[in-house]
Amino acid sequence: NPLDDPNTDPFEVAAAAAADIARLTGAESHDIALTLGSGWGKAADLIGETTATIPATEVTGFSKPALEGHVGTLRSILTPEGRRVLVIGARTHFYEGHGPRRVVHSVRTAAATGAKTMVLTNGAGGIRHTWKPGQPVLISDHINLTGASPLEGATFVDLTDLYSMRLRDLARRIDPTLDEGVYCQFRGPQYETPAEVQMAKTFGGHIVGMSTALEAIAARQAGMEVLGFSLITNMAAGIQTTPLSHAEVIEAGREAEPVISDLLARVVAA
Numbered sequence: 001n002p003l004d005d006p007n008t009d010p011f012e013v014a015a016a017a018a019a020d021i022a023r024l025t026g027a028e029s030h031d032i033a034l035t036l037g038s039g040w041g042k043a044a045d046l047i048g049e050t051t052a053t054i055p056a057t058e059v060t061g062f063s064k065p066a067l068e069g070h071v072g073t074l075r076s077i078l079t080p081e082g083r084r085v086l087v088i089g090a091r092t093h094f095y096e097g098h099g100p101r102r103v104v105h106s107v108r109t110a111a112a113t114g115a116k117t118m119v120l121t122n123g124a125g126g127i128r129h130t131w132k133p134g135q136p137v138l139i140s141d142h143i144n145l146t147g148a149s150p151l152e153g154a155t156f157v158d159l160t161d162l163y164s165m166r167l168r169d170l171a172r173r174i175d176p177t178l179d180e181g182v183y184c185q186f187r188g189p190q191y192e193t194p195a196e197v198q199m200a201k202t203f204g205g206h207i208v209g210m211s212t213a214l215e216a217i218a219a220r221q222a223g224m225e226v227l228g229f230s231l232i233t234n235m236a237a238g239i240q241t242t243p244l245s246h247a248e249v250i251e252a253g254r255e256a257e258p259v260i261s262d263l264l265a266r267v268v269a270a
């Protein structure tokens with residue numbers, strides 16, 4: 001992968017990837033990019049007409065997804081309003097150990113296709129006791145616990161209002177019941193210990209996950225407006241006193257699917 005060579009300029013790789021996408025999808029530019037995390041796989045179906053689906057491996061700088069269930073495709077969708085949505089089903093996680101450049105390549109590529117809005121979705125653990133598995137929540141801010149950054153050199157980027165208040169207000173107009181919280185990105189791949197969850201809770205975190213923060217930083221560097229959604233698939237370790245059954249998590253995710261798909265389609269159309 002060209003991104004693994006430190007002498008490669010990641011923005012040149014993103015430009016090449018954007019050219020591949022334009023050629024392979026026939027859409028010379030895209031307006032909005034959407035990354036689908038765990039549980040959000042079907043959310044793109046309601047957004048509009050899929051005019052092209054391409055294997056991510058055919059696009060410069062993308063590689064085979066390590067995690068089954070994370071489809072390795074890129075989709076171009078035309079919404080009824082005539083907007084072009086690039087759906088990224090090929091997320092690279094930091095825990096795969098390929099470095100932050102590979103994690104944020106999809107965001108930089110989306111920006112290079114012309115997208116001005118980056119919608120980041122993920123599956124995550126919930127710390128707020130009022131939340132339940134299957135509930136989507138808005139991300140209001142993040143705490144980056146990875147010890148890493150996609151930014152290289154003296155790239156001092158301001159992250160105030162990184163998770164756009166304007167887009168959160170728009171989402172709340174569509175679904176006033178939407179709650180929000182601070183997302184903590186842990187390195188993973190292990191889940192947090194109960195003590196780590198209490199640490200996150202103590203310093204103001206409400207959601208624990210293993211993605212999104214690094215991608216959001218790169219989106220801001222690229223000048224995109226960012227909206228983040230977490231699907232709370234489980235309560236974080238130690239929050240739920242009863243043992244968490246995987247079947248419950250799967251069931252919660254399945255029940256949430258139509259709700260979050262409709263929500264996402266309406267937010268993207270707005």
Ligand SMILES: Nc1nc2[nH]c(I)nc2c(=O)[nH]1
Pocket residue numbers: 038123124125126186188190191192208209210233234235236237
């Ligand atoms: N770090 C972290 N990531 C997650 N992803 C999902 I789905 N659930 C969790 C969780 O409880 N913790």
